[in-house]
Structure formats: structure tokens, C-alpha cells
Amino acid sequence: MRFLKITKNDWARGVEGLKDSFRVFGPVLERSHFNFRPLEKGQEPDFSFRNTRLSPKSTVYPQSEILFTYTLDKSRPDHHVHKEPPRDETPRAILGIRPCDAKAFGLVKLNFDTPEYKDPYWLSAYEATTLVGLACDEPCSACFCTSAGSGPFDEAGLDVLLKDEGDHYLVKVLTEKGGKLVSAAGWAGEASGAEKAFVDGAAVAAEKITSFVSADKLAGKVTNQLHNAKFWDDVAFSCINCGTCTFLCPTCWCFDIQDEVAGTDGVRMKNWDSCMFPLFTLHGTGHNPRGQKTDRVRQRFMHKLKYFVDRYDKGIMCVGCGRCVQHCPVNIDIRRVCEIMNEYEPEPETCPA
Amino acid sequence: MTEYTQKIREIAKKLLSEGKVDVVIGFREGTVPLMAEPCLVSDPAGVDQLVFNSFCGVNLANYLPRRKDRIAVVAKGCDSRNMAQHIAENQINRDQLVIIGAPCTRMMDRRKVAAAVDGKDITSVAEADGRLTVTGPGFEKVLDRESVLQDNCAICVHVNPVLSDEMLADPLPEQEKDRYTDIREVEAMTPGERYAHFEELLSGCIRCYACRNACPLCYCPTCFVDESKPQWVGKSIDPTDTLTFHFLRAFHCAGRCTDCGACERACPVGINVRQFTKKLEKDCKELFDWEAGMSPDVRPPLDTFRPDDPGKFIK
Amino acid sequence: MGIDPGRLHFSWISSAEATKFVDVATKVIEEVKALGPADRFVKEKAQVA
Numbered sequence: 001m002r003f004l005k006i007t008k009n010d011w012a013r014g015v016e017g018l019k020d021s022f023r024v025f026g027p028v029l030e031r032s033h034f035n036f037r038p039l040e041k042g043q044e045p046d047f048s049f050r051n052t053r054l055s056p057k058s059t060v061y062p063q064s065e066i067l068f069t070y071t072l073d074k075s076r077p078d079h080h081v082h083k084e085p086p087r088d089e090t091p092r093a094i095l096g097i098r099p100c101d102a103k104a105f106g107l108v109k110l111n112f113d114t115p116e117y118k119d120p121y122w123l124s125a126y127e128a129t130t131l132v133g134l135a136c137d138e139p140c141s142a143c144f145c146t147s148a149g150s151g152p153f154d155e156a157g158l159d160v161l162l163k164d165e166g167d168h169y170l171v172k173v174l175t176e177k178g179g180k181l182v183s184a185a186g187w188a189g190e191a192s193g194a195e196k197a198f199v200d201g202a203a204v205a206a207e208k209i210t211s212f213v214s215a216d217k218l219a220g221k222v223t224n225q226l227h228n229a230k231f232w233d234d235v236a237f238s239c240i241n242c243g244t245c246t247f248l249c250p251t252c253w254c255f256d257i258q259d260e261v262a263g264t265d266g267v268r269m270k271n272w273d274s275c276m277f278p279l280f281t282l283h284g285t286g287h288n289p290r291g292q293k294t295d296r297v298r299q300r301f302m303h304k305l306k307y308f309v310d311r312y313d314k315g316i317m318c319v320g321c322g323r324c325v326q327h328c329p330v331n332i333d334i335r336r337v338c339e340i341m342n343e344y345e346p347e348p349e350t351c352p353a
Numbered sequence: 354m355t356e357y358t359q360k361i362r363e364i365a366k367k368l369l370s371e372g373k374v375d376v377v378i379g380f381r382e383g384t385v386p387l388m389a390e391p392c393l394v395s396d397p398a399g400v401d402q403l404v405f406n407s408f409c410g411v412n413l414a415n416y417l418p419r420r421k422d423r424i425a426v427v428a429k430g431c432d433s434r435n436m437a438q439h440i441a442e443n444q445i446n447r448d449q450l451v452i453i454g455a456p457c458t459r460m461m462d463r464r465k466v467a468a469a470v471d472g473k474d475i476t477s478v479a480e481a482d483g484r485l486t487v488t489g490p491g492f493e494k495v496l497d498r499e500s501v502l503q504d505n506c507a508i509c510v511h512v513n514p515v516l517s518d519e520m521l522a523d524p525l526p527e528q529e530k531d532r533y534t535d536i537r538e539v540e541a542m543t544p545g546e547r548y549a550h551f552e553e554l555l556s557g558c559i560r561c562y563a564c565r566n567a568c569p570l571c572y573c574p575t576c577f578v579d580e581s582k583p584q585w586v587g588k589s590i591d592p593t594d595t596l597t598f599h600f601l602r603a604f605h606c607a608g609r610c611t612d613c614g615a616c617e618r619a620c621p622v623g624i625n626v627r628q629f630t631k632k633l634e635k636d637c638k639e640l641f642d643w644e645a646g647m648s649p650d651v652r653p654p655l656d657t658f659r660p661d662d663p664g665k666f667i668k
Numbered sequence: 669m670g671i672d673p674g675r676l677h678f679s680w681i682s683s684a685e686a687t688k689f690v691d692v693a694t695k696v697i698e699e700v701k702a703l704g705p706a707d708r709f710v711k712e713k714a715q716v717a
């Protein structure tokens with residue numbers, strides 16, 4: 001493990017230098033909030049953010065992505081051929097990603113990189129990406145990362161971790177990829193003894209987390225009992241089935257494939273989809289197995305807090321970033337729902353007397 | 354506002370225990386500051402979760418269509434207008450409803466409050482005498498209520514419910530207000546500038562449809578953007594498709610929109626979606642002297658033909 | 669909406685007014701052609717990543 005100490009000037013110079021060999025993404029202020037965007041020459045990532053409104057998942061998993069184009073025009077030699085658009089294979093660097101969001105990439109990878117199936121689009125982008133995390137010294141009140149398998153100094157998904165020390169950053173190089181990025185940026189200046197700063201910083205930040213979920217009993221629940229529990233109608237009542245929670249979430253991975261044809265030319269693309277949309281499960285026959293709002297709300301929480309837990313044995317499919325908690329327009333709070341699910345005891349079976 | 358909470362609970366309890374309604378739709382305390390969650394209570398023992406405060410911006414008329422039961426529902430001025438609109442459009446029967454009218458002291462915008470404290474983490478808020486005290490780690494700030502109202506609430510001229518069976522307080526004075534300064538600015542643009550303005554306005558839209566789904570008017574079983582046979586609009590974030598969604602939605606709401614602000618409030622990325630609906634709301638006011646939802650007995654102007662309808666645009 | 673006013677026409681034509689329909693349609697086509705190709709609300713191929 002290498003530790004470096006770099007001044008903020010070194011940082012700024014390094015970031016500029018990186019842009020020669022990397023596509024660099026960082027938090028940028030848009031309207032009232034921050035989002036991760038590609039940084040132009042001369043543009044610095046703005047680290048005054050607490051967390052970005054949208055998660056950084058779009059840096060490797062764009063909301064809309066063209067898979068291939070085609071033409072049905074027989075007069076053209078390449079008709080009926082799938083042509084992949086040129087892909088930008090340049091290495092990418094995401095600067096200032098929060099540890100929870102980086103951890104989320106690891107959870108999403110479980111879905112896009114399995115022994116049987118690999119999603120080439122997601123995977124190639126992910127592999128080209130170096131994640132430079134910014135430790136959270138001031139976690140927000142809606143963050144519950146420490147009880148969602150992550151934490152303000154979590155290194156799990158990161159290649160590099162930065163700690164802001166006012167006039168300089170302490171840099172912890174975590175992987176080989178991270179090492180390469182640090183050299184490309186020209187950051188040197190070993191900082192022996194910085195280890196302690198990270199350990200202490202992690203402890204102080206974890207102390208500041210005020211919000212928690214209990215998920216310890218979820219694995220032990222019987223899926224069908226949880227599925228049929230009576231509380232779902234109350235949980236779902238206020239939901240308006242928008243895609244806010246799933247689109248903002250760093251761990252939501254669902255997409256839909258669409259063909260768009262104009263004349264004889266077409267594109268096939270992949271768009272984020274959401275289990276909260278009725279269209280998500282609508283069959284060609286018109287039947288919808290999740291036809292009611294409650295079915296859809298239940299699916300979201302069952303997937304994140306039960307099916308995922310059982311299938312991968314890697315905890316819940318949530319890193320506690322708090323986005324859905326803060327931005328759901330009707331205040332449906334995953335912490336509350338997790339609590340209800342975790343504490344749920346099946347209604348005793350009653351026989352008619 | 355606490356008096357409202359008290360009265361809502363009393364009324365809800367009475368209606369439920371006397372069997373006058375099956376359910377009460379109101380708000381419960383939010384799990385985060387500056388929020389309240391719509392909720393449904395069917396057991397008189399559950400009425401104590403009901404609250405009313407300055408963050409009850411969700412339009413509860415949205416929860417009425419297709420319900421078959423007898424419902425008591427809390428209604429601000431705008432909510433009641435959307436309820437009247439629902440009744441006119443046969444989405445709910447008047448006799449199914451017991452409307453608990455709340456003369457509205459105008460709702461606060463949680464994003465403006467957040468901006469007023471430079472995006473700092475807010476852990477609690479307290480409201481008293483027209484002021485909002487906002488606290489978080491290491492700070493406390495007192496804000497003037499007027500400075501953090503929802504945009505639509507600041508210009509609202511119908512804070513009093515137009516329909517009600519119970520009232521939580523005496524009607525409040527209504528303000529006189531020029532409601533359309535922002536729209537006139539857009540009207541003054543050239544077509545090219547206007548297009549650029551709308552493109553810029555929607556540049557961050559993620560097509561989550563929170564705006565549409567928060568709107569009580571958007572009750573269509575299948576929205577035109579969700580149709581696939583034929584598919585009218587693409588589903589990606591292509592700018593032309595996104596613009597098409599917003600324009601068409603606005604036109605579908607023409608003459609029906611009450612400017613309740615539910616759409617704008619719901620947008621997770623802070624897009625001023627009322628820029629679209631409000632132009633049509635203004636046109637309806639100016640061309641037809643029409644304000645939506647003022648009576649459950651009159652059909653909206655774009656639904657009816659009158660020989661004296663303005664027709665200057667026809668050549 | 670940002671559409672050129674010249675591209676939008678409204679006319680009241682009865683089903684009995686065939687010649688008026690022809691006249692109006694011809695005039696509209698000429699006027700729109702004179703404006704050249706539209707560059708707003710035109711989607712050739714989705715502008716996405």
C-alpha cells in the first residue's frame with residue numbers, strides 16, 4: 001500500500017495532465033446540484049459537493065447507449081449487417097467518487113459479469129475505468145452506508161482513495177490501476193505514516209453517521225411469507241411509480257432494449273429501465289404480471305433486500321447512499337421499509353373456527 | 354399549522370368511527386426534514402399519524418381516480434381544484450368524497466430551503482411566525498418563509514378550497530398577483546430563441562416521469578409515451594423525444610392544469626416543468642377567461658365548442 | 669414551442685370546398701418549401717451516447 005501527500009496545486013496540475021491519456025470525469029455543479037460529467041480541458045472537478053444527485057453509474061453505463069446500427073436498404077453493400085458504433089476505448093478516470101458509489105460498481109458487476117454471461121458494453125467500460133475516491137469526512141444525515149456494507153472510507157470498489165486535508169490531499173493507492181493513474185498524473189511524494197490518518201479519519205467519519213438500517217434477519221425470512229405480507233399496501237400507497245429512486249440509484253442496473261428505425265436505417269439501443277414502470281413487465285399479450293402499483297413497489301424492495309441477499313450472499317443491494325431517501329417525491333424511505341421487512345413476523349395461520 | 358393537524362385527526366376519527374367514509378387520505382410525518390408522506394388511514398386508531406405542515410406539497414387529488422370506496426381527503430386550494438376537475442372528468446364521484454378543506458398558507462420548497470443554506474445537510478426544521486428555523490451540524494439559520502415558497506405557491510390566487518365538506522379554518526385572504534411575468538419573457542423570444550430556451554430547460558431531464566406521475570391530470574391508463582403500437586415517441590434521452598414528451602404532456606393538460614406545482618416539486622433534477630403548462634394556463638385565462646377546477650359542473654374549454662371561441666389563427 | 673410560424677397553418681375548409689383545399693395546400697407547401705429544411709423538432713437518429 002502506497003501513501004502520497006500532494007498539494008492542491010499538484011492535484012490540479014495532475015488532473016490536467018491526466019486528461020492527455022484519460023477521459024476524466026468529476027463532479028460538476030448543474031443548476032442546483034452536482035453530477036458526474038466529463039471534464040473539459042481546464043475544468044477542475046468541484047469537490048465542494050456532498051454527493052451527486054445522479055449516481056456516477058452513467059460514467060460506465062449511460063442512460064441511453066447505441067449497441068449497433070443497421071440498414072435494410074438492399075442497394076447498400078452493408079445491408080442487414082450489425083455495425084457497432086466506434087467505442088471510445090480511452091481509459092477513464094472518475095475523480096472524487098464517493099466510496100459508497102464505488103462499492104456499488106462491485107454490486108452491479110455481479111449482474112453484468114457472471115460465469116455464463118458477460119455484458120460487453122458495461123464490462124469494457126468498467127475495465128477501462130479507474131476509480132479515484134474521495135473519503136467522506138462529513139457524511140449526510142440520510143446516509144446509512146455503514147450499515148449497508150460500505151462506509152465513508154470504504155476502499156472496496158476503489159483504486160485510489162483521497163483524503164482532503166485542507167491545503168493538501170493524502171492519497172492512498174489501493175490497486176495497480178490506481179498506481180498507474182498516480183504515475184500518469186505525476187503525483188509523487190511518499191507520505192509515510194499517513195496510514196494512521198486514514199484509520200483515524202475512518203473512525204471519526206463513521207461516528208458521524210446517524211442513520212442505520214438493520215438487515216441481519218432478511219436472509220432468514222421465508223421469501224413467500226415476506227412477499228405475501230400485509231404491509232405492502234401501506235408501504236406502496238403513496239408511490240407514484242416514477243423512476244426517480246431507480247434512476248438515481250447507483251446499484252439499479254435494469255435496462256430495456258429498443259429499436260428505432262427511420263426509413264430503412266435503424267439503431268438498436270439500450271436504455272435504463274425501472275421496475276417501477278408498468279411497462280417494465282408488460283407482456284406482448286397485454287398481460288402484466290406486475291399490474292398493480294403494490295406489485296412493483298414490492299419488487300423493488302424484495303429485489304434489493306431479499307432476492308439479492310439470497311442469491312449472492314453479499315448483503316443488500318444498496319450501499320446506503322441516501323439518494324432515493326432524499327429525492328423520492330413522496331418520501332418512501334428504504335430505511336423504513338428495510339426495518340419493516342427485517343422485523344416482519346408472519347401473521348399466524350388461522351383456521352376458520 | 355398544528356391546529357390543522359389536530360383538526361384533521363378529529364375529523365378523520367369522527368368520519369371513520371361513524372362509518373361515514375372507508376378511508377382517509379392525508380399526510381404523515383416525513384422520515385426526512387422538509388418532507389411529508391401521503392398516507393391512507395382506514396382504522397380510527399391510525400388517525401394520530403396524520404399531520405399537516407408546510408411540506409405537504411404533494412397533490413392528493415392524484416390518489417383518487419379509480420377508487421371505488423368512500424374517501425375523506427385533505428385538500429389545499431389547488432388540490433380541491435384538481436378534485437373538481439376530476440369530478441368534471443368523471444374520474445371520481447362527488448358523493449364518494451368528504452373533502453377536508455385546508456385554507457393553504459402556501460407550501461415551502463425543500464430545494465429552495467436547501468439552497469438557502471448552501472446545500473448544507475439539514476437535520477431539522479421548525480416553523481413559527483412566518484419564519485423557518487433550519488438546523489444542521491454546526492449551523493442554525495432562520496429563513497423568511499416568503500423567500501422559500503414553492504414558485505407556484507408564491508403566485509397562487511386560490512389558496513382557499515373551492516369544494517369542501519369540512520373546513521380546517523376560516524378562509525384566508527386571497528392575493529392579487531400578476532402570475533405570468535416569466536411566461537411573457539418566453540413569449541417575447543423569437544421562435545429560434547424559444548426552442549433553444551426549451552432545449553436548455555430540459556437538458557438534464559432523465560425521463561423518469563416523476564413530473565407526469567405526480568400530476569393528478571395524468572391518469573390515462575396508458576400514457577402516449579408508453580404506447581408501443583404505434584410508438585409515438587422514442588424512449589431514450591434523445592433531446593427531440595424529450596421535448597416531444599414535455600410539449601405533448603403540456604397540451605394534454607391545457608385548460609385542466611391548476612398550476613398546483615406537483616410536477617415541478619417532484620422532479621429530481623430541478624427542471625421547471627411548469628414553464629410548459631403555464632403558458633397554456635395563461636392562454637386559457639386570456640382567451641377563454643378560464644381557470645381550471647373552479648367548479649365541478651363545467652367542462653374545460655378545450656373540451657367544448659362555443660361559437661364565440663377565438664379563431665383568429667384560422668386563415 | 670419554437671416552431672417557425674411559417675410552418676404552421678390553420679384553415680377552415682368544408683368537405684365541399686375541394687378547390688379551396690387545393691389552393692390552401694399548394695400555398696402551404698410553397699411557403700414551407702421557401703423556408704428550407706426544418707432544423708427544429710427533427711430527429712434523424714437518436715442523439716445519445
Ligand code: SF4
Pocket residue numbers: 238239240241242243244245246276327328329330331332
Ligand atoms: S418509491 Fe418514490 S421515487 Fe420510487 S417510484 Fe415510488 S414515488 Fe417514485
Ligand code: SF4
Pocket residue numbers: 245248249250251252304317318319320321322323324325334
Ligand atoms: S437503494 Fe437508495 S440508498 Fe440504496 S444505494 Fe440505491 S439510491 Fe442509494
Ligand code: SF4
Pocket residue numbers: 567568569570606609610611612613614615616617627630
Ligand atoms: S401539470 Fe403540474 S401544475 Fe398542472 S395540474 Fe399537473 S402537476 Fe399540477
Ligand code: SF4
Pocket residue numbers: 557558559560561562563564565619620621622623624626
Ligand atoms: S420529473 Fe424531471 S427528470 Fe423526470 S421526466 Fe419530468 S422533467 Fe424529466
